[in-house]
Amino acid sequence: GTLSAVLTVEAPARFRLDGRKEVAVESGRLMFQGDRTSESVRVRTSRSEYLNLGTRYVMAVRSDGDELHVLDGEVRRSARRSPNGPSEITSAGTARRYLDDWSPGLGIPLDRTVPQLVAVGRTDEGGLLAFDAFDYQGDLAAGPDRDGGGGWRDAWIPHKGLPPIGLDAGRPLSWPSGGGRGALHHRGGNSAMHRYLKTPIRMDTDGVYYVSFRCRRAAAVGDDVNQVMLVLRKWGLTVEQEILQRTTLMFALNRPDAVAAVYFDGTATRTPLPLSPDTTYLIVGKVLAGRDRPDQAFMRVYRPESPPTEWEPAEWSVVSPAVHSNAVYDQVSVEFTSRTDAWLDDLRIGRSWPAVTKAKPDPAGR
Numbered sequence: 479g480t481l482s483a484v485l486t487v488e489a490p491a492r493f494r495l496d497g498r499k500e501v502a503v504e505s506g507r508l509m510f511q512g513d514r515t516s517e518s519v520r521v522r523t524s525r526s527e528y529l530n531l532g533t534r535y536v537m538a539v540r541s542d543g544d545e546l547h548v549l550d551g552e553v554r555r556s557a558r559r560s561p562n563g564p565s566e567i568t569s570a571g572t573a574r575r576y577l578d579d580w581s582p583g584l585g586i587p588l589d590r591t592v593p594q595l596v597a598v599g600r601t602d603e604g605g606l607l608a609f610d611a612f613d614y615q616g617d618l619a620a621g622p623d624r625d626g627g628g629g630w631r632d633a634w635i636p637h638k639g640l641p642p643i644g645l646d647a648g649r650p651l652s653w654p655s656g657g658g659r660g661a662l663h664h665r666g667g668n669s670a671m672h673r674y675l676k677t678p679i680r681m682d683t684d685g686v687y688y689v690s691f692r693c694r695r696a697a698a699v700g701d702d703v704n705q706v707m708l709v710l711r712k713w714g715l716t717v718e719q720e721i722l723q724r725t726t727l728m729f730a731l732n733r734p735d736a737v738a739a740v741y742f743d744g745t746a747t748r749t750p751l752p753l754s755p756d757t758t759y760l761i762v763g764k765v766l767a768g769r770d771r772p773d774q775a776f777m778r779v780y781r782p783e784s785p786p787t788e789w790e791p792a793e794w795s796v797v798s799p800a801v802h803s804n805a806v807y808d809q810v811s812v813e814f815t816s817r818t819d820a821w822l823d824d825l826r827i828g829r830s831w832p833a834v835t836k837a838k839p840d841p842a843g844r
Contacts (some may be wrong), residue, residue, distance in 0.1 A: 605830030664814035698734035705732035708809035772800035
């Protein structure tokens with residue numbers, strides 16, 4: 479399936495929409511955001527015709543020329559006076575200026591601060607629906623320590639019949655953006671715990687949601703599943719009902735050879751990744767919800783030496799098929815299936831990319 483791209487225009491500007499995938503810009507700044515699953519959008523100026531190739535770029539159209547800054551993917555430009563002539567491709571990390579409607583572009587320095595002027599969602603540090611940094615002391619299985627973070631209806635509920643998940647107080651999973659004061663610690667076997675959201679994730683209305691968590695897994699033994707998983711589900715259903723109604727969305731790392739997996743609407747999508755044991759990784763998921771349009775889930779795994787940038791990625795590690803789901807997720811589950819130790823920390827759910835990838839939320843502000 480394809481995704482809708484987002485085109486943001488900064489006022490003052492003069493432009494005209496010529497169709498769902500075509501726009502003519504006379505003057506102003508615009509930002510295009512999509513990824514490799516997005517449809518291509520044709521942007522016309524008096525000098526040029528631009529076509530994105532799975533990308534994110536910023537353009538300024540002025541009386542003295544067009545300026546193009548490509549942040550991800552590629553943009554193909556054709557001169558208006560010679561549309562059948564050779565097109566020019568500007569790739570990620572480069573920028574060009576076009577002075578007229580027949581000449582090739584002039585290379586200019588890429589200005590990575592340009593998007594700040596036009597990106598509507600970038601400064602939305604809000605959008606955080608729920609989080610838990612596991613800044614607890616003592617035993618997570620009992621007492622007030624289960625009620626940390628924010629955005630939840632009540633405390634964590636240990637899964638009945640399974641051993642409780644432990645807590646490493648004072649030993650968070652470190653990350654370049656900082657960490658909390660503790661982390662969940664699974665010590666082998668099967669374990670799970672659940673919590674209810676104050677604000678559900680609704681697949682039956684248009685919206686975009688993000689989830690993130692850090693995790694670390696000890697070296698697997700033999701054919702161990704070695705799985706750490708975050709599950710979004712509807713409260714009150716049995717496992718059989720969940721399977722029948724296809725009402726779960728899961729983001730998981732499993733297997734010793736490190737497979738990133740998304741389970742959505744009854745379908746599993748898996749991608750092998752070269753991940754190492756005893757290393758902290760950040761898992762970021764994105765959920766596109768549509769009332770009439772298809773729904774889709776994405777997952778990206780980040781290493782500590784290359785954490786997320788301030789911008790959403792153009793490509794994801796795992797991309798689910800497009801489906802039609804009307805599920806309402808009001809329950810969050812953390813589940814471990816591993817014979818060896820595994821850890822999870824800094825769980826977040828939000829409506830914006832910065833909300834789940836920036837520095838840890840301040841508990842005082844919850």
